[in-house]
Amino acid sequence: MNFFLQIIVSGLTLGAMYSLSAVGLSLVWGSFNMLNMAHGAIMTLGAYFVIIWFDSMGMTLWLAAPFALICAAIAGVILYFISAHWMLTKRAFDTNIMIATIGISIALQTGLLKAFGGEPYAQPLSLRSYSFMVNDVPVSYQRLVIWATALILMVGVGIFLSRTNFGRAVRATAQNRDAAQLMGVRVRRVYVAVLALASVLAAVSGIMLSSMKELMPLMGGEPLLKAFIVIILAGLGNVTGALYAAILVGLLEAAVQVLVGAQYGFPAILIFVILVLIWKPAGLFGRRTVARQ
Amino acid sequence: MAENLLTVEGLFAGYDGQPVLRDLTFDVPKGALIALIGPNGHGKTTLMRCIAGLLKPTTGKVEFSGKKVTGLPAEEMVSRGVVLIPQGDMLFPDMSVVDNLRMGAFLPAARAKFSENVEEIYGMLPRLKERSSQMARTLSGGERRMLAIGRGLLSGGEILLLDEPSLGLAPIVIDQIYEIIENLRKQGRTILLVEESPNRIIDLADHIHLLDTGSIVWDGTGQELQAQPQILETYLGG
Amino acid sequence: MSRRDLIILVVLIAFAIAFPYMGVPRYLLTSALVMFCFATVVTQWNLVFGVAGIFSLGQLAIFAIGAYTTAVMGRYLDMNVWYTFPIAGLAGVGLSLLVGLATLRMKGVYVALLTIAIAQMMFVLIQTDTACSELNRIINPQTCISFTGGSQGLGDFGSFGWREVLGGRDAVRGDYYTMLGLLVVGVLVSFFIINSRIGLGFKALRDNPELAASRGISQFKYQLIVFGVSAFLTAVAGSFYAAKFKAVGPGILGFDLLLLLIAMLVVGGLGRAWGPLLGALVITIFREGVDNIMTEGLQWRDVIFGGIVAAVMIFMPEGLTGTLDRLWNYILIKLGFAKARSSTVTAVAQDKKAND
Numbered sequence: 001m002n003f004f005l006q007i008i009v010s011g012l013t014l015g016a017m018y019s020l021s022a023v024g025l026s027l028v029w030g031s032f033n034m035l036n037m038a039h040g041a042i043m044t045l046g047a048y049f050v051i052i053w054f055d056s057m058g059m060t061l062w063l064a065a066p067f068a069l070i071c072a073a074i075a076g077v078i079l080y081f082i083s084a085h086w087m088l089t090k091r092a093f094d095t096n097i098m099i100a101t102i103g104i105s106i107a108l109q110t111g112l113l114k115a116f117g118g119e120p121y122a123q124p125l126s127l128r129s130y131s132f133m134v135n136d137v138p139v140s141y142q143r144l145v146i147w148a149t150a151l152i153l154m155v156g157v158g159i160f161l162s163r164t165n166f167g168r169a170v171r172a173t174a175q176n177r178d179a180a181q182l183m184g185v186r187v188r189r190v191y192v193a194v195l196a197l198a199s200v201l202a203a204v205s206g207i208m209l210s211s212m213k214e215l216m217p218l219m220g221g222e223p224l225l226k227a228f229i230v231i232i233l234a235g236l237g238n239v240t241g242a243l244y245a246a247i248l249v250g251l252l253e254a255a256v257q258v259l260v261g262a263q264y265g266f267p268a269i270l271i272f273v274i275l276v277l278i279w280k281p282a283g284l285f286g287r288r289t290v291a292r293q
Numbered sequence: 294m295a296e297n298l299l300t301v302e303g304l305f306a307g308y309d310g311q312p313v314l315r316d317l318t319f320d321v322p323k324g325a326l327i328a329l330i331g332p333n334g335h336g337k338t339t340l341m342r343c344i345a346g347l348l349k350p351t352t353g354k355v356e357f358s359g360k361k362v363t364g365l366p367a368e369e370m371v372s373r374g375v376v377l378i379p380q381g382d383m384l385f386p387d388m389s390v391v392d393n394l395r396m397g398a399f400l401p402a403a404r405a406k407f408s409e410n411v412e413e414i415y416g417m418l419p420r421l422k423e424r425s426s427q428m429a430r431t432l433s434g435g436e437r438r439m440l441a442i443g444r445g446l447l448s449g450g451e452i453l454l455l456d457e458p459s460l461g462l463a464p465i466v467i468d469q470i471y472e473i474i475e476n477l478r479k480q481g482r483t484i485l486l487v488e489e490s491p492n493r494i495i496d497l498a499d500h501i502h503l504l505d506t507g508s509i510v511w512d513g514t515g516q517e518l519q520a521q522p523q524i525l526e527t528y529l530g531g
Numbered sequence: 532m533s534r535r536d537l538i539i540l541v542v543l544i545a546f547a548i549a550f551p552y553m554g555v556p557r558y559l560l561t562s563a564l565v566m567f568c569f570a571t572v573v574t575q576w577n578l579v580f581g582v583a584g585i586f587s588l589g590q591l592a593i594f595a596i597g598a599y600t601t602a603v604m605g606r607y608l609d610m611n612v613w614y615t616f617p618i619a620g621l622a623g624v625g626l627s628l629l630v631g632l633a634t635l636r637m638k639g640v641y642v643a644l645l646t647i648a649i650a651q652m653m654f655v656l657i658q659t660d661t662a663c664s665e666l667n668r669i670i671n672p673q674t675c676i677s678f679t680g681g682s683q684g685l686g687d688f689g690s691f692g693w694r695e696v697l698g699g700r701d702a703v704r705g706d707y708y709t710m711l712g713l714l715v716v717g718v719l720v721s722f723f724i725i726n727s728r729i730g731l732g733f734k735a736l737r738d739n740p741e742l743a744a745s746r747g748i749s750q751f752k753y754q755l756i757v758f759g760v761s762a763f764l765t766a767v768a769g770s771f772y773a774a775k776f777k778a779v780g781p782g783i784l785g786f787d788l789l790l791l792l793i794a795m796l797v798v799g800g801l802g803r804a805w806g807p808l809l810g811a812l813v814i815t816i817f818r819e820g821v822d823n824i825m826t827e828g829l830q831w832r833d834v835i836f837g838g839i840v841a842a843v844m845i846f847m848p849e850g851l852t853g854t855l856d857r858l859w860n861y862i863l864i865k866l867g868f869a870k871a872r873s874s875t876v877t878a879v880a881q882d883k884k885a886n887d
Contacts (some may be wrong), residue, residue: 035640095586099797101846104788107837114754114831118791164396165404172396174387179345179383181367182376183448184400221786225651228644236640263659270652275646278633 005137007254013143013212015250016150020205022230022242023157024198030174030237031194032187033094034084037101039202040224041108042079044217046072046203047123047210048112051055053126061125068207069200076199079104086187105220113217126211146208149223153204157197161239170194198293222266224236229273235283245284297356298323298452298483299375301329301345304353306343313339315507321452326474326484328494330503332529336372337487338380340504341456344485345377346370358451376450380457383442388428390421393429393440397447398441407447414443416474435466442473459493467493474527487514490529503528534724536804543808547711551704562709562819567710571717571768573795575761578724581802582733583757586639587622588647589630590792591784592653593762597769598779599657599679607666612689612774616767623766624759631758635751654784656680658768684780691774706775713771717764720809725761725804729753738886787833791818794836797843800850811852864875 025039049068052060057066083100087093132142161167170182173190180185209223230249234241250267258263276284299321307313313336342348342355345356346367347386355363357375365373379530385393394414398407415422424432427439438458445453458474459467471493478484478497488494491501493516505510505528511518518524551560558616576590600619604610630649634642655681663675680684693705724730731754735742773779782788799810814836821832846856 035643062868064801083841083845087848090848094846095643096844096848098586098640098643099793100841102790102793103837103840103842103844105837106786107841110831110837114834122628132394165399167397168388168392169399171388171392172399175385175387176383179379179385180368181347181398182345182371182379182383183396183444184368186368187398225647229648232641232644234717263655267652267655267659270648270655274633274645274648274652277641277648281637281641 002135002137005135007251007258008138009134009137009143010063010246010258011224011251011254012251013146014253015179015247016146016224017205017208017212017220018230018250019222019243019246020201020208021227021236023154023239024201025227026231026234026237026239027174027194027244028147028198029171029231031170032084032088032173032177032240034191034229035094035098035101036079036195036196037098037200037224038079038105038108038197039227041112042072042075042097042199042220043202043206043209043223044112045108045139046205047215048217049118049156049203049221050123050125050181050207051116051215051259065125065207068204071194072199072203075197077192079199080195082190084195085188088191094140105224107216108178109220113234116217118217119212120216123210123215125207128211142211146212149204149208153201157201166190206243207234226266226269229269232273233276233284235285237284237287241283254282296323297321298358299482300354301340301344302356303353303392304340304343304350306339306348306350306353308339313507314343314350316428317353317507317509319502319512321483323483325483325499326478326486326494326496326497327490327500327502329485329490329502329504329509330488330491330494330529331351331487333489335504336488337504338456341377341379341454341487341508344370345375345379345454347377352386371448371450374449375454376445376452377454378441378445378447378456378458380436380460384429384432384437384440385442387428388429389426390432390440391425394421394425394446394447397444398449400448401519403447403449406428406449410447410449412448417476418443433448434462437467438462438466438470440471442470446477452483452485456483457488458486459488471497491515491518491525532699539805540718540722544711544715546818548708551707553790555764557703560703561813564703564707566709566811566815567707567714567766568772568793569774569795569815570713570808572765573792573799573807574714574717574721575765575768576792577799577801577803577807578757578761578794580796581731581806582666583723583754583765584618584737585631585635585758586640586643587630587634587646587758588643588789590759590765591651591789592630592646592650593627593770594772595650595653595779595781595784596622596626596741596842598680598773598783599685599769600766601773602685602688602779603768605683607670610689612691612757612770616770619770620763620767624771626766627762628755631755635754635758650784657781657784673742676757680780681783684778684782689774689831690777710775711770713764713768717768720760720764721807724757724803729756733757739806790833790836790840791805794840797840797848797850802856803850803852803856806852808852813851 021039021043025036028034028036046068053064053067054061064215083104084097087097087100088095107158127141127145129140133136133139135287161171169180169185169188172183173185173187177187201277205223206220213219226249230246231242233249234245251267252272253265256268260268295431297320300320301473304314304317305312317340319327329337329340329512332374339348346365346369349364353363354361357373359437360511362373366384385396388396394411395407421440424436429437432440442458455474455488457517458470462470474484486494486498493520498515501513501515501518502509503524510528511524550563570591572594579585579587579590597619600622601612601615604615604618604679605612634645637645658681660677660681662677664678666678667674667676672766691706691709694702697705769783772783795807795814796876797808797810798813799806799808818832821835843850849857
């Protein structure tokens, strides 16, 4: 029974963190076929911005966090204008931008390594040391904060996409770019906005991640791969599916970690996704075909 | 005749350096229904995409309301009042019918009047009201076409470009669609329409142009076309 | 292969053969032979990615399979490393065919993601492999080393053996010529494939998919062939790498090396025969330069490389060779030696050639 509870507690936390970054990644792909390999670096960047504003600039945490998110949004906008903006009309956009963002990502991560050194930092924005017990399983308040934040943000993104005019334009662009333009949507603005939004979500996810473990320049690599795994499972571009798939992956990883051993969690989900890709390339909930180009 | 709302002059366009439209010139007067007829692959859709701003012409001029609009992007064209109801409808498949209609009224001017205009559309196309919360992808072919037309009308443009409104529909549904087009014409809308066959529009259009390999080879009224069956024979194979 | 290409190749090989006798310091020979090894991998990757259009990022997984095959066979079976090379190559082909069958009917980015996942899985599995291996206990009962050596890697499996033949001072020359031989084979294979029916078929498929399909060019079959051939040489390059450095670790699956190889690939120019060689040369010279100029170059180097990769993809996706080609054609046209041709005409011509 305790095993079960442990899996649920830890799986939901992982799922909450993955969902934020995966939803952003999926939105960006869905809107303009950009597989953003720098997503993980932005995750890390967001987490470091908290340190920068808090430690170096002496802000209170309640100010540092929103400032970090604003910086992440700006990073997303800059990313758009240095990469996608120039490449949108050229051939092989989807593969070229993937390589370009691999380059940007490594440059950014090594830049962080250079600036902050390889030693881990403790994320100041954390309540990890305070916890309560449920059936002898300790649950830290930090987990509650993560669940609540993820829930609020996901509901917020959902409302934005389904109820607001600009959110509808984002969905319309993802479903048919030409038609959206015919409706008067300035699609490039949509791209910038989506990348900024995705970067904010990534930053929140990065802050959460670092609050549960620690802050390191290269910490974005694994969560990026996990976010990719999630959106592949959901079917590329399926935003709602990404949410469910994130929770599924979180629970699966937690189950393997608790039942088999901590080091097998990641290989297990990698094998799972490879099998899914071979068996159902359009994803678990995929309706669309893989041949999108 | 009334003043020209749309003027196309010496238009060339194509893909990858291969010309599809060659030296196209015609006018659309205000309040008129002008039709272009031509076989598949002779540039009808290319022309529509060019005027609507989805494709940049190689050379030539497009004027709308007396202003040069050549090569402006689609989102700019729609804000000036050129509305394309594209071939194949190009709906937003994973959005509900009403959300598709809302997208039609995306621009601020149209959005302000959305709630009253949508009632008008529902009055004209009652099927859309019944299906309003359904996803667009679940609609039948005829309903999709109606949604595409309704969505286009909500943009509140001054000219409607209709790209093969009868394409792929059953004859009885085509009747319904053309009834709608006739009503729009009676309301005084300016319409530019392309079709593969002249059957439905020969009595409806004010002026008909025949398109062959990207150029206009004949133009006149429907009556004139009926009087010269050899023309249809030559260009459209009867 | 055009006469121009042949002449350039012969001159380059002659220079490379003479290079060790030009009084260059030994560390330069080592840099050069490492470059030969990576250039081999990049020529093969270019065949997969640039020519066959398979967006695989798993080239390093195949490289690693080669390296680890040599290490494991040399260590546990006490095999001479020379005998392990063909086995390593076949292991690479095996892996690549498995991956190919699973992925080649997918579109570009899916292939990329799946191959990254496979490479990453190998990395994680090796890194977390910590259980003491029974095989190792037979060889060396005192130590606890896992089958793959885990994060520390494997050593003690032999080398090319030039030290015994040529003596300690000239051993590096032996290594150098061995790698050069590998690269020459790699380059010849690459030229051969690019100019063969297969290469021209791919070109036709890229330029005009409908026409090519109607001529009966089967993308899947050709892709599988290229995937297999390039995997063999990539895996052999991996096992040469292991034999040269007498050690392998999971680091060869890391992002540093991936970035270096991508930089060589894209800076040179995707899909062009000379691209990988030019790319490997430019990036190696650049790397040596950065390392010599900056005392703390190691970290900035990746920042610069990352920036270069991004800038090339964004502003000149055809790479150096593509840009030079274009410049050359432009000059020829300006001087009246050649006529401007539209791309469609060329594609049809090439398609005809491919089917003759």
